[in-house]
Amino acid sequence: MITKTMQDAINDQIHKELYSSYLYLSMAAYFEDKNLPGFAHWMRVQESEEREHAMKLYDFLLERGGRVQLKAIDAPKTEWASTLEVAEEVAAHEAKVTASIYALYETALKEKDYHDQIMMQWFITEQVEEEKNAAEIVANLKLIEKGGTAVFVLDNQLGKRGVE
Numbered sequence: 756m757i758t759k760t761m762q763d764a765i766n767d768q769i770h771k772e773l774y775s776s777y778l779y780l781s782m783a784a785y786f787e788d789k790n791l792p793g794f795a796h797w798m799r800v801q802e803s804e805e806r807e808h809a810m811k812l813y814d815f816l817l818e819r820g821g822r823v824q825l826k827a828i829d830a831p832k833t834e835w836a837s838t839l840e841v842a843e844e845v846a847a848h849e850a851k852v853t854a855s856i857y858a859l860y861e862t863a864l865k866e867k868d869y870h871d872q873i874m875m876q877w878f879i880t881e882q883v884e885e886e887k888n889a890a891e892i893v894a895n896l897k898l899i900e901k902g903g904t905a906v907f908v909l910d911n912q913l914g915k916r917g918v919e
Contacts, residue, residue, distance in 0.1 A: 757819040761871055764862045765816045770826045771855055772809035775848065776802050778831040782841050785833065794838060797892075801845070804885075808878070815874055839896045846889035853882040 757765075783798035813823050835841045856878045863871035 757816070757821040757871075758866050758868065760862060761819075761866050761868050762816065762821040764859050765812055765821065765871070766824050766826070768855060768859050769809050769812045769816070769823065770828070771852065772805050772812065773825075774828050774831070775852060776805035776809065777828050778848065779805060779845075781831040781833050782835075782845070785835060785841065786838075789838075791838065794841075808881070811877075812874075819870060839893070839900065842889065842892045842896050846886070846893050849882065849885045849889050853879075853886060856882055 779798050779802035783795045783802060786795035786798060816823055856875060860872065860875040863875055
């Protein structure tokens with residue numbers, strides 16, 4: 756049986772994951788409005804992943820005998836000054852989610868909840884990928900802004916080269 760402390764902490768994380776999903780959907784809508792369907796697609800994929808994370812925690816909590824208690828989700832931001840600003844916000848948001856996952860893991864350690872520790876390992880590993888992807892997009896957008904568009908295009912071509 757899961758402790759109330761862990762149940763509350765997981766419910767908080769479900770809320771955070773659902774907010775992330777909502778925020779990323781708002782970003783997708785922003786990109787659609789700016790006629791950037793590739794960025795919109797990326798954000799829709801991100802939105803879907805965040806929703807999946809929330810449901811993974813939701814199902815886990817139920818499997819542990821806990822009670823899911825959903826909370827109201829605040830309206831996300833809807834306007835940004837640039838594509839780079841959106842990407843930087845994604846990177847900052849992912850860092851915030853990582854800190855939240857770490858805090859949840861720390862709670863599981865304090866509660867000696869080994870099942871939750873194992874579950875949080877999956878999320879910790881996932882966050883490495885999330886932060887890496889966001890940081891790469893920010894770096895690429897900064898390169899493009901500095902007039903490095905041709906370098907960016909060449910880098911993409913080189914990255915597609917097969918091993919001989």
